[in-house]
Amino acid sequence: MSTPVERWVEEQERIYKPKRVYWCDGSEAEAHRLMEAGMNEEKIGSQPVFAPLNPTNWPEAYLHHSHPTDVARTEQLTFVCHPEKDQSGPNNNWMAPDKAKAMMAKLADGAMKGRTMYVLPYMMGHPDSPYAKACLQVTDISYVAVSMRIMTRMGTHVLKRIGTSERFVKGSHSVGDFDPGRRYIMHFPRESFVWSIGSGYGGNALLGKKCFALRVASYLGLRQGWLAEHMVVMGIEDIKGRVTYITAAMPSACGKTNLAMLQSALPEYRVFTIGDDIAWMNVGPDGKLYAINPEAGFFGVAPGTSMKTNPNMIRTLKGRNFYPTLYTNVGRDVDTNEPWWEGLDGPPPNMEDWQGRPWKPGSKEKIAHPNSRFTVSLYNCPTLSKEFDNPKGVPISAILIGGRRSHLMPLVVEAFDWSHGVFMGARTGSETTAAAAGAVGVLRRDPFAMLPFCGYNMGDYFRHWMNTGALMRNPPKIYAVNWFRVDENGKFVWPGFGDNMRVLKWIIDRVDGKVGAKETAIGLVPHMNDFNMEGLPIPRSNMDKLFEIKPPEWKGEVKEIEKFFDSFGRTIPFELQTNLEKMEKALKI
Ligand code: SAT
Ligand code: MN
Numbered sequence: 001m002s003t004p005v006e007r008w009v010e011e012q013e014r015i016y017k018p019k020r021v022y023w024c025d026g027s028e029a030e031a032h033r034l035m036e037a038g039m040n041e042e043k044i045g046s047q048p049v050f051a052p053l054n055p056t057n058w059p060e061a062y063l064h065h066s067h068p069t070d071v072a073r074t075e076q077l078t079f080v081c082h083p084e085k086d087q088s089g090p091n092n093n094w095m096a097p098d099k100a101k102a103m104m105a106k107l108a109d110g111a112m113k114g115r116t117m118y119v120l121p122y123m124m125g126h127p128d129s130p131y132a133k134a135c136l137q138v139t140d141i142s143y144v145a146v147s148m149r150i151m152t153r154m155g156t157h158v159l160k161r162i163g164t165s166e167r168f169v170k171g172s173h174s175v176g177d178f179d180p181g182r183r184y185i186m187h188f189p190r191e192s193f194v195w196s197i198g199s200g201y202g203g204n205a206l207l208g209k210k211c212f213a214l215r216v217a218s219y220l221g222l223r224q225g226w227l228a229e230h231m232v233v234m235g236i237e238d239i240k241g242r243v244t245y246i247t248a249a250m251p252s253a254c255g256k257t258n259l260a261m262l263q264s265a266l267p268e269y270r271v272f273t274i275g276d277d278i279a280w281m282n283v284g285p286d287g288k289l290y291a292i293n294p295e296a297g298f299f300g301v302a303p304g305t306s307m308k309t310n311p312n313m314i315r316t317l318k319g320r321n322f323y324p325t326l327y328t329n330v331g332r333d334v335d336t337n338e339p340w341w342e343g344l345d346g347p348p349p350n351m352e353d354w355q356g357r358p359w360k361p362g363s364k365e366k367i368a369h370p371n372s373r374f375t376v377s378l379y380n381c382p383t384l385s386k387e388f389d390n391p392k393g394v395p396i397s398a399i400l401i402g403g404r405r406s407h408l409m410p411l412v413v414e415a416f417d418w419s420h421g422v423f424m425g426a427r428t429g430s431e432t433t434a435a436a437a438g439a440v441g442v443l444r445r446d447p448f449a450m451l452p453f454c455g456y457n458m459g460d461y462f463r464h465w466m467n468t469g470a471l472m473r474n475p476p477k478i479y480a481v482n483w484f485r486v487d488e489n490g491k492f493v494w495p496g497f498g499d500n501m502r503v504l505k506w507i508i509d510r511v512d513g514k515v516g517a518k519e520t521a522i523g524l525v526p527h528m529n530d531f532n533m534e535g536l537p538i539p540r541s542n543m544d545k546l547f548e549i550k551p552p553e554w555k556g557e558v559k560e561i562e563k564f565f566d567s568f569g570r571t572i573p574f575e576l577q578t579n580l581e582k583m584e585k586a587l588k589i
Contacts, residue, residue, distance in 0.1 A: 004166045005136060005159060009119055012138045012172055015105065018112035023119045024145060026155030028323050031146055035062060035324060037116070038142035044178070044200070047356060049143050053327065054337040058317065060324040063332060063339060064143055065356055066201055067178040071329060072371045072437045073203040073210070073252075075452050078185040080215060082456065089457025090567050100186045100195075107182055107197045111140070111174040118145040121158035124169075124213050124280075124294035129391035131226070131282055131292055133217070134162045137171035137207050144173060144205050147326060147375050151297040152208045168192075169216065171207030175200045187211060189219035189455045202299050202328075202373060213278045213294045215455035222456060222464050225471070227281040230449045232260040233274035233291045235385050235394065236504055243272070244508045247279045247291050248400035248481070249425070249449040252435030253371070255402075255483060257300040258497060261312035261383045265498035266505060266532060272385035273312075273378070274394060276300065281396065287473035290393035295378070301435070302330050302372045304343040309497055312383050319380030326375040329354040331367035341368035370434035397511045401448060402481040403430030408553055409482040411494055411546040412503045413523035414510060418469035421478025423579035424523065426462050427561045428480065445564045459571025466573050479507055480523065485546055493542055502532045520549055521586035551587045558584050 002010070013021055024030060038049035044067050053061040080092035081100045088094040095103075118139050125132025135158070139145055148154055162168045169192045176182055176198040183198030194211040196204055203210040217228035231247040238244075250256045260276035275293025284290045300313065307314050317325060331340040334350045351359040354369040378384055387394050401424060403409065415421030425448040432442045436452065445451065447458060454461050469475050481503060483496045506526050509515045517524035525547050533543065561580060565572050 003164050005162055015108045016112035017110045018117035019114050021117045026149055031149055031323050034142045034146050042142055053339055057338055059320045062324055062326055064326055064328045066329055068355055069180050070178055070199050070201045071369050074437050077183050080187045080455050091451055091454055091458045097188055104186055104195045111176050115140045120148050122148055122152035122154040123158050124208055125292050126389050126391045131280055133169055134158050135169035139173040141175050141200055143200055147206050150375050150377050151206055151295055153296050169212055173205055173207055187215050189216045192216055210453055214453035219455040229279045230453050231279035232256045232276055233279045233293050234260050235272040237270045239268040244397050245394040246398045247396055250402040251430045251446050251449045253301050253433035254404050258310045263311050263498050264501040266501045269501055273381055273383045274385045274388050283471045288395045289472055289476055291396050292393040297377050299373055299375050302341040302374055303368050306344050316376055316381045321379045322377030329369040329372035341372055396476045398507050399476045400479045400481050401425045401428055403428045404484045405482045406486045413480045413525055415478040415523055418475050419575045420579055422465045423576050424480045426576055457571055459568035463573045466575055493546055505532055551589050554587050555589045
């Protein structure tokens with residue numbers, strides 16, 4: 001008798017008709033074989049899937065060029081298929097599940113002819129964690145198979161854990177012919193099933209990441225009473241060895257990875273990394289909120305990463321603990337065969353761009369794609385927390401919610417209470433980045449940085465957040481942060497990076513009840529005397545600018561928030577409306 005896992009894989013084989021089926025065991029020896037296949041057998045267009053990079057300066061490093069049309073998440077081709085449109089909400093594209101499956105079946109029919117179908121058994125979360133989930137993905141490209149080995153806990157042990165159960169998470173993936181017109185990422189949250197065709201790019205193809213660990217898992221969380229969030233998880237250790245754990249939500253490409261492994265500008269604090277993208281949060285038996293990072297790797301934005309901005313990431317990339325490290329759509333220094341991206345160091349002489357074309361010095365074209373990425377194991381990270389593998393997770397004292405706002409939003413604001421914190425999360429707006437296809441720098445609402453990742457109606461999501469607060473004895477404090485405010489000349493006022501520790505310090509002091517705060521119409525802000533500015537090269541007057549709240553500017557914002565909330569119709573919790581009205585009154589606008 002075959003098991004449900006075997007039957008599902010047989011079904012995938014019947015659909016895709018690959019030349020052969022290969023079950024991955026997740027071992028390092030196997031990773032070497034997959035890399036060989038990617039260098040010598042598989043191709044994207046005329047280029048091999050992988051090319052080796054200089055192993056002396058960049059250990060275990062390989063370059064991957066994606067298909068040129070396949071460089072970011074494609075939100076317009078991403079669907080969440082609940083039985084009713086209203087269940088997916090205005091925040092998702094929707095198609096009826098039967099219709100979506102019929103369409104995908106046509107695209108999938110024979111799509112792996114002449115190719116290998118890799119079967120990837122993987123865990124999201126530590127296998128011993130009660131919060132972990134066992135998953136299976138099929139794919140037809142070595143890049144995805146190897147990336148999943150880095151990003152998840154992959155191995156035969158997962159098959160043992162699933163055993164004869166029907167309850168495993170299913171991901172069906174084929175790059176198809178990379179035709180953007182035949183590219184769809186379909187989610188069926190009620191079946192814990194994702195079907196993705198036509199893209200090999202990160203969030204579209206590594207189905208354990210955004211597709212499962214956020215879209216599908218957020219729906220599981222709604223049903224089961226927990227939260228799947230687009231958040232960093234980190235520990236901050238003070239000079240006495242006391243560690244405060246926090247999570248932080250920020251949209252893609254807004255500095256989550258830098259925050260997760262921040263090198264503190266204040267010598268009395270050290271940061272320990274648990275995750276840079278996804279947090280699963282459960283109320284523990286003691287009534288506290290616990291977070292785990294379900295992933296095991298970083299899929300980080302390369303441009304702007306340097307010894308200056310994120311030394312711990314450079315050290316991670318140069319680490320040797322885990323094979324291999326992948327570089328996707330970065331440039332290449334032809335003389336030294338090293339990866340290169342804007343912001344790494346000075347302009348090198350002889351470069352190939354992200355598509356492998358010679359780059360002419362002086363050209364205005366980017367060398368690395370703005371959304372070029374590295375894929376590297378967390379076990380390479382010098383600041384990895386010793387709690388990373390703790391199956392229970394870490395107890396969370398504060399939740400930060402950030403956005404990229406060049407105006408209006410202060411550096412940090414504390415919520416009056418949980419309900420006000422949920423309101424702050426729900427009204428969050430952010431200027432768009434290169435992580436998703438489409439215009440960059442346009443303001444859009446991105447509540448909890450989850451707009452592209454919530455696997456159900458966000459009105460219900462806000463209600464779920466409200467309810468979760470009531471399950472806790474001592475819920476974490478909630479903060480809105482914004483590192484991105486600019487002055488009259490368009491220059492960032494706040495230095496960011498290691499200096500963000502100053503904001504974290506204030507938050508820790510607040511959590512510990514050591515300092516007071518100033519009440520404003522939009523929340524609690526620091527008394528400047530409590531805010532560590534030692535050695536900060538910005539004048540006090542600029543600091544004041546960072547915390548300035550100009551009621552007239554908020555007029556438009558309030559209107560927009562109102563419109564946004566209205567778009568969810570009857571599902572919006574009344575507490576959000578009450579908080580908005582209170583704020584409007586306090587601003588006297
Ligand atoms: O491509 S991913 O969705 O994994 C990365 C991101 O956009 O945050
Ligand atoms: Mn992300």
